[in-house]
Amino acid sequence: MNHFSVITITHKSANINHIGRYIPSFSSNSQELSATLHKIKDDLGITELLYLATCNRLMFFVVQENMEMNRNYLLRFFVHLHPNIPAHCLNDMADLVHVYRGTEAINHIFEVAASLDSLVVGEREILRQLKDAYDFCSEQKLTGDNIRLALKTAIPLAKEIYTNTRIGENSVSVVSLAMQQLMALQPDKNARIIMIGAGQTNNLVSKFLLAHGFHNFTVFNRTLGNAEHLAGKLKGSAYALADLAHYGNGFDIIVSCTGATEPIITETVYRHLLGAETDPKIIVDLAVPNDVAGVVKTQYPVHYIEVEQLRELAESNLNLRKEEVVKAKVLVAQKLEEFKLLMRHRRVERGMAVIPGQIREIKEKALNTVFQKEIAQLDDKSKELLQKVLGYLEQKYIGIPIKVAKNVLSEELAATEPL
Helix, strand or coil: CCCCCEEEEECCCCCCCCCCHHHCCCCCHHHHHHHHHHHHHHHCCEEEEEEEEEEEEEEEEEECCCCCCCCCHHHHHHHCCCCCCHHHHHHHHCCCEEEEHHHHHHHHHHHHHHCCCCCCCCCCHHHHHHHHHHHHHHHHHHHHHHHHHHHHHHHHHHHHHHHHHHCCCCCCCCHHHHHHHHHHCCCCCCEEEEEECHHHHHHHHHHHHHHCCCCCEEEEEECHHHHHHHHHHHHHHHHEEEHHHHHHCCCCEEEEEECCCCCCCCCHHHHHHHCCCCCCCCEEEEECCCHHHHHHHHHHCCEECCCHHHHHHHHHHCCCCCCCHHHHHHHHHHHHHHHHHHHHHHHHHHHHHHHHHHHHHHHHHHHHCCCHHHHCCCHHHHHHHHHHHHHHHHHHHHHHHHHHHHHHHHHHHHHCCCC
16 A cells, blocks of 8 residues: 555645645646646656646645655656746745655545545535546546556545435535525516626526526626626626616515625615515625625515525534534545455455466466377377366466455455454
8 A cells, every 4th residue: 555645735734825826827738737747757757646636625646666755756746837936936835745655645535535625524526526637647548557446446435425424415605505595485486686796606696596497687797898798698687886776677686796895785776776666575695795784684675695694504514514524434444444455455466467377388388398298199189178178277277366365365354353
């Protein structure tokens, strides 16, 4: 197991807002990325290499025999990723690196796959990202049998953890929780929806609303071009934010998320938006600070969904997930022992790969040298029968030492396990 290593920078060692600096700028260029990874392999004598980059993780899964991963090794590694940055920046990067070796490396891969090491514990996106990373590196001939076996174990393990624990239950995403609360109010699919803001959050909300059959959208944004871009996806209308106070077509739902420091929807603006309508409205306010003035929440009939209450619920759900981590780590520990045995068996198979050829050589020597004269005196039918017998014995003998060695390893491992 000592040939496995993980070299990683994550949200645990670096400011999450800075991790993007350490991911090579050419990551999205598959040709350049592949060429760089092959250079790293060749320069450092690496046997197998898997590369994974996400918004909060840069990770390399390495297979290499007898290599001390000291600071000089790490600097040589990272200079390929960032050939033009100053030496002191490379040193800063090396300071943030965590290196896992041997069993710890495999344990880390298992925990990454199962989202036990994620910024948001239990989020399944990391499993897809890991599978995609493996598929890319495998296609580029960067990985081999060792990483294949590790991922072949890690992926089913992650699925088992998601199935047999509650680690993925109860959303910890503010947007997801907001949409759950919105849908609990059972709004009509023909509801008139005003979207205020066209940033990442409202883009996520709009995808959810579209997927659930809503279709009547009006988008307001400080920059009209961004409003038009989002409205184009929603097949709705777009207006500048300054036009909000004069909008008179009514609404049923407002979803607001801007970066304003003062409320966008004051009582005056809200009264105008209502017009003559008196029925209760739904407001989803995802801005910090709130986009909706306090008086609107208290003086008008609204179902108000805001970030603060969602954060409290998200924190509660996250604590529940963290409790499930203990159960998940038991499954990881069990699978780690199984993987150790798998690797021992694989080592036996590789070590005994020469046996078929050696048995074949012995057979050929017996036929053509040792017993050549005796065999020459046999008739054709006897020679044919002899060939069949020897061929049968050859096939049967090949599997025996491998099977025996595997059984011995299994018994040794069982003997070391606590009762």
